[in-house]
Amino acid sequence: MRPIDYDTEQHEHYARGRVLTQQQLQVWISAFAAVLPDRRPLTGMDIGSGTGRFTPALASAFGPVVGVEPSDRMREVAQAHSPHPGVRYLPGSAEDIPVPSGSADYALLGWSWHHVRDKPRAVPELARVLRTGGRLLLRTNFSDHHPRPWWLEYFPRGYEADASIFQPLHEVIETFTSAGWRVADFRTVTEPSAGTRGDMLERLRLRTLSFFAQLTPAELEAGFRRLEQAVAVDPDGPAPVFAEPLLTLELR
Numbered sequence: 610m611r612p613i614d615y616d617t618e619q620h621e622h623y624a625r626g627r628v629l630t631q632q633q634l635q636v637w638i639s640a641f642a643a644v645l646p647d648r649r650p651l652t653g654m655d656i657g658s659g660t661g662r663f664t665p666a667l668a669s670a671f672g673p674v675v676g677v678e679p680s681d682r683m684r685e686v687a688q689a690h691s692p693h694p695g696v697r698y699l700p701g702s703a704e705d706i707p708v709p710s711g712s713a714d715y716a717l718l719g720w721s722w723h724h725v726r727d728k729p730r731a732v733p734e735l736a737r738v739l740r741t742g743g744r745l746l747l748r749t750n751f752s753d754h755h756p757r758p759w760w761l762e763y764f765p766r767g768y769e770a771d772a773s774i775f776q777p778l779h780e781v782i783e784t785f786t787s788a789g790w791r792v793a794d795f796r797t798v799t800e801p802s803a804g805t806r807g808d809m810l811e812r813l814r815l816r817t818l819s820f821f822a823q824l825t826p827a828e829l830e831a832g833f834r835r836l837e838q839a840v841a842v843d844p845d846g847p848a849p850v851f852a853e854p855l856l857t858l859e860l861r
């Protein structure tokens with residue numbers, strides 16, 4: 610995948626381009642609750658917290674959260690627009706997490722695992738910060754378990770380009786199980802519709818998805834032209850939903 614530098618791209622429009630409705634956010638929180646222990650509070654980490662799309666909701670639902678984010682610009686947006694008394698945003702990365710060992714009950718890697726460049730370094734670092742029995746929630750796609758969002762088909766090489774960003778599921782599982790983790794759960798989560806097809810087109814135009822960085826300018830132009838034509842037929846129809854994988858690992 611072409612790496613994304615969030616300090617120079619996406620940070621300005623990310624919160625708007627990837628906005629979630631309260632209903633969508635609640636569906637994710639319920640999915641996370643289903644794979645976390647019942648006791649409260651839980652101490653959480655949001656690794657690759659970005660603009661804080663999930664961090665305050667995690668704190669409200671489960672207990673105090675540290676949001677760890679390498680991009681200064683993304684973190685600034687989070688601090689300004691997603692504050693919460695139970696949240697601290699810190700600079701860091703999955704490879705270098707600025708908290709003491711054994712300090713968290715769970716870590717969410719939400720839409721961020723595919724951005725982690727040094728995965729062999731991240732795996733023991735994630736194990737270090739979790740308590741024994743701690744859970745790692747990997748919300749990412751896999752090249753062989755891909756949600757195929759409806760708009761992808763309008764872009765030349767759309768599916769191939771997007772799938773190429775992600776590892777196959779067995780490879781991710783092997784990375785963790787060979788380091789002493791076990792698979793606790795694997796499921797898909799379907800968000801309620803993101804609004805109308807027209808709303809979704811406006812958000813996609815902000816290009817706050819790594820997918821767009823994988824295409825050539827000609828592919829982007831052709832794709833948006835075809836998508837606009839398709840949306841124009843029924844702009845007020847609900848944006849179709851799709852099922853996204855959630856892999857939960859447990860630290861033995």
Ligand SMILES: C[S@@+](CC[C@H](N)C(=O)[O-])C[C@H]1O[C@@H](n2cnc3c(N)ncnc32)[C@H](O)[C@@H]1O
Pocket residue numbers: 615627656657658659660661662663677678679680683701702703704718719720721724725726727
């Ligand atoms: C697609 S955004 C997801 C942000 C947030 N979790 C969300 O769902 O809105 C990916 C984030 O991962 C961050 N990131 C990049 N490399 C990372 C790394 N090595 N460790 C942790 N996060 C990383 C990026 O800076 C970016 O904020």
